[in-house]
Amino acid sequence: MTKKIKLDPKNIKYYLITFVFTVSVFTIFSSSTALADDLKSPAFEIQMSTINITGGDKSSASYKLSDTVGQTFQGQFNSAGYVILAGFQYINTLTPFTFKISNLAINFGSLVPGTPSLLSNTLSVTTGSAFGYSVKTIEDHPLQISNGSTTIADTACDLATPCLPTDANVWSDNTRYGFGYNMAGTDVDTTDFVNANYFRPFPVQNINNPVVVMSRSGIATSSAATVSYKLNIPGSQAAGTYQNSIQYIAIPSF
Amino acid sequence: MKNILLLFLLSICFFSLATKNVYAADYGLSVTPPLLRVHIKPGKSITQVFTINNLSQGNQTLVARIVPFTEADDQGNPVLNPKSTAPWLGYFGLANSIIKFNEPFTVAAGATEQLILSLAVPDNAPLEDVYATLMISTYANSIDQGFQGAQLAATIGSNMLITISSAAFPDTILKIENFTPQANSLFKIGNLYFADSITPLTFTADVHNDGNFAAETKGVFRITQGNTPVYLEGILPVNVIGKSSRQLVNTDGQPFSFTPSLGQIGPHQITLEIKTDNSNTSNSITIVFLPLKLLIGLIVVVLIIIISVKITSVKPNHIPESGIDNQKQHL
Numbered sequence: 001m002t003k004k005i006k007l008d009p010k011n012i013k014y015y016l017i018t019f020v021f022t023v024s025v026f027t028i029f030s031s032s033t034a035l036a037d038d039l040k041s042p043a044f045e046i047q048m049s050t051i052n053i054t055g056g057d058k059s060s061a062s063y064k065l066s067d068t069v070g071q072t073f074q075g076q077f078n079s080a081g082y083v084i085l086a087g088f089q090y091i092n093t094l095t096p097f098t099f100k101i102s103n104l105a106i107n108f109g110s111l112v113p114g115t116p117s118l119l120s121n122t123l124s125v126t127t128g129s130a131f132g133y134s135v136k137t138i139e140d141h142p143l144q145i146s147n148g149s150t151t152i153a154d155t156a157c158d159l160a161t162p163c164l165p166t167d168a169n170v171w172s173d174n175t176r177y178g179f180g181y182n183m184a185g186t187d188v189d190t191t192d193f194v195n196a197n198y199f200r201p202f203p204v205q206n207i208n209n210p211v212v213v214m215s216r217s218g219i220a221t222s223s224a225a226t227v228s229y230k231l232n233i234p235g236s237q238a239a240g241t242y243q244n245s246i247q248y249i250a251i252p253s254f
Numbered sequence: 255m256k257n258i259l260l261l262f263l264l265s266i267c268f269f270s271l272a273t274k275n276v277y278a279a280d281y282g283l284s285v286t287p288p289l290l291r292v293h294i295k296p297g298k299s300i301t302q303v304f305t306i307n308n309l310s311q312g313n314q315t316l317v318a319r320i321v322p323f324t325e326a327d328d329q330g331n332p333v334l335n336p337k338s339t340a341p342w343l344g345y346f347g348l349a350n351s352i353i354k355f356n357e358p359f360t361v362a363a364g365a366t367e368q369l370i371l372s373l374a375v376p377d378n379a380p381l382e383d384v385y386a387t388l389m390i391s392t393y394a395n396s397i398d399q400g401f402q403g404a405q406l407a408a409t410i411g412s413n414m415l416i417t418i419s420s421a422a423f424p425d426t427i428l429k430i431e432n433f434t435p436q437a438n439s440l441f442k443i444g445n446l447y448f449a450d451s452i453t454p455l456t457f458t459a460d461v462h463n464d465g466n467f468a469a470e471t472k473g474v475f476r477i478t479q480g481n482t483p484v485y486l487e488g489i490l491p492v493n494v495i496g497k498s499s500r501q502l503v504n505t506d507g508q509p510f511s512f513t514p515s516l517g518q519i520g521p522h523q524i525t526l527e528i529k530t531d532n533s534n535t536s537n538s539i540t541i542v543f544l545p546l547k548l549l550i551g552l553i554v555v556v557l558i559i560i561i562s563v564k565i566t567s568v569k570p571n572h573i574p575e576s577g578i579d580n581q582k583q584h585l
Contacts, residue, residue, distance in 0.1 A: 077422045081298035086287040096284035099410045100309060104279040104392075106404040119403070130288035131492065131507065134331040139404070146399065179404075217329045218507035229404065245394075246404045251387060251411040252288035253330035254493050 087129045095128035099135070099250035106229050106246075113235040114174055120228045123213070123248060125187070127220040130252030136210035137249070139202040143179050143231070143242040150238045152231070154201030155180035165203035165211050168192045177234050185225030187214045199230060202246060210249060217253070281392060281408045282309030283316075290414045291468075291493070292373065293422075296381070299374035301349055304412060306369065306390055308361040315358050315393040318369055320346050321411075322386045328460060328501045330492055332413060334387055342384045347372045358393040373416065381419050383467050383496050387411040415468050415493055423531040426469035428494065430502070430526050430537035433459040436509070439546065446521075451543040454513040459502045459526055459537070463494040470494075471502060473528035475510040479520065485512050489528065502526065514543050 077083050087094045103121040111117055127133050143152040155178030157163035157171040163180070171180060180199035183189075189212075192198070203211050214225050284307045294300060308314045322340045323332040346355075349370040353359045361367045371388065391409040398405075417424060435457050439450040449455060463469055470491050477485040488505045504510050512524075522543060527536040 077293060077295075082292065082294040082300050084300060084302060085291040086302065087289055094287060096286040096305070096307065097288035097410065097412070098282070098284040098309065099408060100280070100282040101406060101408055102280055104281050104406040104408070105401065106406065107401050108403040111402070121406075128284070128286070128288060131490070132329055132331070134329075143404070212331075215329070215331065217501075217503070231403070241399065241402050243401060244404055245407055247391075247407045247409060249334075249389075249409040249411070251332060251334070252413060254289050254326070254332065254413040254415060254495075 095126075097128045097130050097133070097250075097252045098124075098126045099248075100124040101248060108229075108231050111231065111233050111237075113233050113237060116174060116230050116232040118228055118230050120226050122185075122224055122226050124222070124224045125214065125216075125220050125250055126222060127216070127252060131219060132217045132253030133215065133220060133250060134212050134253070135214040135248055135250045137202060137213050138205050138208070138210040138247050140205050140245045140247075142204065143244045145238070145240040145242055150240060150242075152233055152237065152242050153178050154204070155199055155230070155232075156201070157199055163198075163200050165201055165208050168194070168198040168200045170197050171199040171230065172197045174232065177232050177237075179229070179231050181230065182228040183213055183225055184228070186223040187216045187220065188225045189215075196228065210247075213248075279312070280310045281314070281406075283307070283314065283390065283408070283410050284309060285388075285390065285410050285412050288412050289493075290371075290412065292414070293417045293419065294373065294375055295420055296375050296379045296418060297377040299372065301370055301372045304369040304371055304388060305366060306361065306410075307366045308363055311363055313360055313362050315360050316390050317356060317358050317393045318348070318353065318388065318390050319356050320386050321389050322384070324385060326495055326498055326500075328499050330500060332385065332387060334389075340384070342379070343386075345373055345375055345379070345384075346386070347374070375418055379418050381424075384416045384418065385468075385495055386414050386416070388414060415495065417467050419467065424467040425465055426467055426530045426533055427463065427465040428469055428471075428528055428530060428533070428535045429462045429464060430528065430535055431460045431462055431499070433457065433524075433526055433537045433539060435524070435539070435541060445540065447539060447541040448546075449514075449541050449543055450546040451514050451519050452516055452545070452547055454511060455541070457510040457512070457524065459510075460499045461494055461502050461528060461535075462499045463496055466496040468493050468495045469530045471500065471528055472530070473526065475504065476525045476527065477512055478523045478525070479518065484518065484522065489526070516545070516548070519543050519545060 101121060101123055106119050106121065108117045108119060123135060125133055125135060141151075142154050144150065155163065155171055155176070157169045157180070158173045158176055161170040163169035163171065168182070178201065180201050182196055182199050183193045184196065203209065213227070214223065216223060286305045290302055292300065320343055321334045321336050322338040322343065323334050325333040327333070348355055349372045350368070353367070353369060359367075369388070389409050389411045392407045394405065394407065435447055435449065435455050437449060437453060437455045439453045440455070441448050457475070461471055470493055471489050472491045473489045475487040475489060476483060487510055490503050490505050490507060492500060494500045520543060522541050523538055524541055525536055525538040527534065
């Protein structure tokens with residue numbers, strides 16, 4: 001035969017306070033420090049630089065280490081007079097740093113005033129055994145006829161949203177003329193190139209410094225970004241063939 | 255009719271023979287190693303082979319040169335100074351028989367070339383660090399005049415950190431700076447941080463090299479409660495060139511992170527330690543973990559229960575039957 005236990009509603013406050021107090025005391029005082037046994041093991045000590053014990057990855061629930069601790073090179077330096085370390089010690093394979101551009105010729109051909117021309121290509125980077133990289137760009141001068149007297153200015157973007165070599169902004173007004181670029185893809189600063197309407201002018205050699213268009217702090221296995229080049233000229237633009245040279249510089253981090 | 259046919263066939267043969275392979279103007283180049291770290295005594299010389307591979311579909315005409323740098327950002331990206339005329343640039347040379355610095359050379363499509371870099375440090379060379387990037391650029395001395403637009407050029411590089419010193423371990427002076435926790439549920443009183451005991455925390459820090467020689471950031475991120483270690487994580491060993499700063503990250507390249515457990519309550523010491531070959535540096539902060547979210551949750555639950563009990567314990571108002579009768583009579 002079961003017996004029903006009824007809580008007196010008058011004492012419910014006391015029950016609740018007791019419950020909360022018990023839980024709090026249990027939480028605060030009954031907690032014990034969680035120790036990881038591995039921390040006391042010899043492997044715990046290997047993280048410092050010249051202790052010649054072991055190498056490789058170590059991990060447990062409470063610690064994570066990756067080291068390439070090897071022999072100290074003091075003896076080698078004293079006897080030979082030099083020490084060479086090629087690549088990064090913490091990356092196991094000496095794979096190459098690679099940079100690719102899908103198309104080196106951005107040929108707009110004939111231009112229609114007031115109608116923007118768009119072309120694109122792809123930049124690809126693999127860091128290999130480097131840990132991080134940056135790709136910077138710079139142009140030798142604005143697009144100009146070979147005699148150098150007439151140019152197509154680099155874009156300043158829309159009147160209400162001016163852009164700079166280091167600051168992309170909206171360029172959607174077809175009555176705003178010039179030459180600029182948009183970036184999209186891996187390792188691109190999407191806070192600056194918000195969408196396909198955001199453009200920057202190229203920095204100019206001897207006036208500006210090269211600007212970063214792709215960068216990563218860490219290993220890149222297949223980073224790729226699309227560069228969209230936009231050119232828009234007014235009806236008053238002098239006829240001729242306009243050219244310039246744009247350089248992309250890919251450097252691994254050290 | 256025969257003449258026309260013959261002319262047609264001859265034309266076809268001529269154009270068939272005259273055509274050559276045409277490739278899209280792509281570019282692809284790789285370089286190994288991407289970093290060269292050399293520690294050398296004055297009066298010594300070394301050679302290092304840099305292997306470059308032409309990954310593009312066509313032949314590439316390239317130029318190799320050495321560009322110094324003295325600065326870098328906090329991610330280890332050098333700020334190149336192509337106009338520098340540092341006297342130590344003369345220490346470098348190419349031991350190749352044909353390829354010379356600043357002179358074009360051709361690498362066939364898919365082919366590999368070796369640049370044999372020589373570094374000869376004179377006896378009277380100043381004891382210092384020199385930093386440079388071996389840059390390999392595409393070379394073009396003219397642009398097609400019928401071309402309207404931008405002709406692209408590409409450069410790939412490999413960094414070189416050279417320490418010229420008579421000592422095996424030149425002095426390094428590293429300082430850990432800006433060591434701070436990042437979390438929403440965090441507040442600071444004096445030098446003490448207070449944080450919730452079940453909310454993950456991330457930590458950011460920089461290391462500054464006050465010395466003149468590059469150093470490596472080998473060390474650990476450690477959390478202790480009392481003298482008992484609670485959490486340990488390795489610092490990514492990266493190079494910090496002289497008079498520069500770098501961001502410290504864990505071995506995954508991410509900020510240090512720690513998720514306390516429910517029972518980890520009270521003061522905890524958070525320490526970053528870096529040990530170079532001849533010096534140690536560390537920086538610590540203290541965080542008091544409190545069950546803030548848990549207590550807030552309990553208080554909310556208690557309040558809800560109390561309010562619920564109060565609402566359910568209120569007796570409904572009863573209208574006396576005699577009163578209803580009186581109302582009926584009145585109507």
